[in-house]
Amino acid sequence: MKRLLPTLRADQTSESLISVINTIQIAAKEISFRLHQGALAGVLGSTLDENIQGETQKKLDVVANQLLKTLLLESPNVHAIASEEEDSIVVSPNSGDYLVAFDPLDGSSNIDINGAVGTIFSILRKPGGEASGESMFLQPGKAQVAAGYVVYGPATMMVLTTGKDVRTFTLDQTVGEFLLTREKAEIPDSTKEFAINMSNQRHWGKAISEYIADLLQGEDGPRKKNFNMRWNAAMVADVHRIITRGGLFTYPWDKRNSAKPFKLRLMYEAAPMALLIEKAGGKASDGYQRLLDIVPTDIHQRVGVILGSAEEVEKCVDYHTKHPKPD
Numbered sequence: 001m002k003r004l005l006p007t008l009r010a011d012q013t014s015e016s017l018i019s020v021i022n023t024i025q026i027a028a029k030e031i032s033f034r035l036h037q038g039a040l041a042g043v044l045g046s047t048l049d050e051n052i053q054g055e056t057q058k059k060l061d062v063v064a065n066q067l068l069k070t071l072l073l074e075s076p077n078v079h080a081i082a083s084e085e086e087d088s089i090v091v092s093p094n095s096g097d098y099l100v101a102f103d104p105l106d107g108s109s110n111i112d113i114n115g116a117v118g119t120i121f122s123i124l125r126k127p128g129g130e131a132s133g134e135s136m137f138l139q140p141g142k143a144q145v146a147a148g149y150v151v152y153g154p155a156t157m158m159v160l161t162t163g164k165d166v167r168t169f170t171l172d173q174t175v176g177e178f179l180l181t182r183e184k185a186e187i188p189d190s191t192k193e194f195a196i197n198m199s200n201q202r203h204w205g206k207a208i209s210e211y212i213a214d215l216l217q218g219e220d221g222p223r224k225k226n227f228n229m230r231w232n233a234a235m236v237a238d239v240h241r242i243i244t245r246g247g248l249f250t251y252p253w254d255k256r257n258s259a260k261p262f263k264l265r266l267m268y269e270a271a272p273m274a275l276l277i278e279k280a281g282g283k284a285s286d287g288y289q290r291l292l293d294i295v296p297t298d299i300h301q302r303v304g305v306i307l308g309s310a311e312e313v314e315k316c317v318d319y320h321t322k323h324p325k326p327d
């Protein structure tokens with residue numbers, strides 16, 4: 001079975017990019033080990049600190065963030081990192097060619113219940129010319145040179161694209177190597193599965209309310225087929241299901257808090273997942289435009305997300321064309 005790095009070498013990925021991905025896999029193996037130790041690792045539960053996003057951090061978020069940050073900043077090929085858990089970007093003393101944005105531990109509320117969590121990463125080229133500081137990171141998702149996630153579930157898997165196919169590597173715990181277990185993810189165009197946090201229904205806008213209402217009517221409604229629902233409370237796990245067998249995932253605009261109408265972060269969650277989904281044949285939109293076309297204005301920007309099986313995403317976007325974008 002092919003290992004991660006030789007697989008990348010075989011398709012002419014540059015050594016500098018391979019080295020960045022190697023650093024991420026080293027951190028991921030360590031995070032995986034600690035997660036699989038569970039309570040034995042003494043890292044479960046919340047710290048007293050609140051992170052930048054105003055959510056209670058779990059100790060393992062801190063550990064995962066520190067690991068990725070330290071290792072990436074030591075890499076000669078990384079110029080700067082942006083993390084969901086950091087207020088600002090951190091510039092490396094090295095003058096590498098790449099910028100890495102990451103969510104160190106997505107779905108952290110699942111840690112305490114032994115549910116799936118993940119690391120999401122996005123690799124950008126450092127822009128030439130004038131750009132410096134945070135503005136270096138403000139590139140649209142379509143500019144990513146690589147994106148991926150590691151899902152820590154019953155097995156630890158890395159799903160990765162360097163702009164070509166989407167490959168899945170499974171961590172062989174006996175030898176400590178990620179081995180290629182799926183050459184090419186292909187998301188079916190149609191689906192009968194959707195993922196949304198239904199408990200937010202009363203807060204949604206008209207487009208999503210009407211779309212979901214039609215799905216729920218099943219065979220008796222306009223869609224004339226029955227749908228099933230899944231929700232992991234960890235985007236990595238929901239996207240992994242979609243990469244594996246199709247489906248639709250959405251975290252839409254909602255009116256609960258006008259200062260924070262979206263939950264998911266563009267640079268750490270939406271853009272890397274959108275690249276993977278598109279490269280696997282699916283679609284990804286905010287309801288009004290392709291997610292990969294959005295140019296971030298802030299490193300911690302949040303966005304509406306609809307992604308998955310192409311036909312289903314198009315259907316959902318159709319409902320948005322009937323209703324103006326909420327403010």
Ligand code: AFP
Nearest residue numbers: 105106107108109197233234235236
């Ligand atoms: P955390 O990483 O802060 O736990 O958030 C996870 C997440 O951003 C995303 O992975 C999930 O899809 C979503 O939040 C779950 O949100 P709900 O709390 O609405 O289930």
